Amino acid sequence: MHLNPLFCLAALAAVVLGWSDAHAQPVDQPAYGPELQGFEYPYPVAHYHFTSQGQELDMAYxxxxxxxxxxxxxxxLHGKNFCAATWQGSIKALSxxxxxxIxxxxxxxxxxxxxxxxxxTFQQLAGNSRALLASLGIEHSIVIGHSTGGMLAMRYALMYPNAVDRLVLVDPIGLEDWKAKGVPWLSLDGWMQREARVTADGIRAYERATYYADTWDPSYETWVQMLAGMYRGPGRAAVSSSSARIYDMIATQPVFYEFEQIAPPTLLLIGDKDTTAIGKDTAPPEIRKxxxxxPVLGKExxxxxxxxxxxxxxxLGHSPQIQAPARFHAVLLGWLENPQTGVPQVK
Structure with a gap:
């Protein structure tokens, strides 16, 4: 199976409220296992086995x-509604x-x-990632994070500054503290109630509006079904429980106040049509807007x-690496080749 990239963060309002998409064509309704069994990745999957919090865990990579x-x-580092597979285009360009x-x-x-x-916690996920790299004999790396993965990449760079040669943040979330701005706290029970309403139509509607700036390509459907398939499968309870606790992590563990401590050379790639904000739909209208x-958050x-x-x-929207891969990768590779000289002109 040849895949064609996508997946990220905030499946908030549209994802959880199950909005329909009248423009979507009928598609197969696959059901995948709790560890995405049945969904084929574009490259061979390896496994890192380790113990964390008293449990034996398997980290696929x-x-x-x-x-x-x-x-x-x-x-x-992938986002909340993404997987390693959704980096497919970037993996090929970098390789x-x-x-x-990795x-x-x-x-x-x-x-x-x-x-x-x-x-x-972001610290726990960063520690898990660091342990994976150590098991592979990798001491230094370029860390590229998208969406929630961008928030994680910042935490990783703060915890392991000497291990990060360069840092790339692609439409990272966490560029504002939603709670401090007035987004109400949501209990774990509240996040679970949202998880119970996840549908493919809701995912598709949210991704169309936020990830792709109200555009749609049929290749994006693979990533809608990748996510929705886990909610249709026998592991829905485990998937929902993990997802709810991850949303709680995102909403309550800001990295916003530590930007000045980020040491590595950093490239910030922003799709200006992005509007992602965790819990935006629960905020009062005057705050929501x-x-x-x-465009403001990136500059700040x-x-x-x-x-x-x-x-x-x-x-572009929240996923520029998928929406316009040629433009995105030209900028990324140009900067990685020589970050001191700046970046190529965006066309």
Whole structure:
């Protein structure tokens, strides 16, 4: 099966409320196992077995080695509604350019374990990722994080500054503190109630509006069904429980106040049509309209992160690496080749 990339963060209002999409064509309704059994990844899946919080866990990951190595490793951290597989286009672009690419499924996501009662923290996920890399003999890497993966990448860089050669943040969430701005607290029970309403139609509607700036390509449907299939399968309870606790982690563990401490050279890639904000739909109308303003948030973050360069894609949404891969990868690879000289002009 040849896949064609996608997956990220905030499946908030549309995802959980089950909005329908009148423009979507009928599709197969696959059901996948709790660890995404039955969904084929574009590269062979490896497994890292370890003990965490008293439980034996399995962390799935992709390890793609280039034909002409340049001696550098890129670690790709996926978003909340994404998996390692949705980095497919970026894995190919980076591998073709000589980078070894490691793309894990974090614990609680996709093909990795969804342990009962696991305490999700960004520190824990960063520690798990660091242990995976150590098991592979990787001490230094370029860390690239998208959406929730961007929030995790910032935490990783704060915890292990000497292990991060360069940092790339792709429409990261966490560029604002939603709670401090007035988004009401939601209990874990409340997140679980939202999980009970997840549907493919809701996922598709949310992704169309937020990830792709009200555009749609049939190739995106693979990623809708990847996510929806886990909710149709026999592991829905485990998937929902992990997802709810992950949303609680995102909403209550800001990295926003530590931007000034991020040490590595940083590239911030922002789709200006992005409007992602956790819990936006629960906020009062006057607050809701101020949230998820990525053209503003990107500029503010770039001023605060010490060695940051900002590139904006005016016409793209939350997932520029999928919506416009050629443009996205030209900028990414240009900066990785020589971050001191700046970045190519966005066309």
């Amino acid at each position: 992709l390890d793609v080695k280039p034909q002409a190595p340049n001696g550098q490793t890129a670690v790709l 073709d350019a000589g980078y070894r690419v 793309a894990p499924d974090q614990i609680g996501f996709c093909k990795s374990s969804k342990p009962e009662g696991y305490q999700f 101020t949230l998820g303003n990525y 973050a770039a001023k605060r992160i010490p060695h940051a360069q900002l590139v904006e894609f005016p016409d």
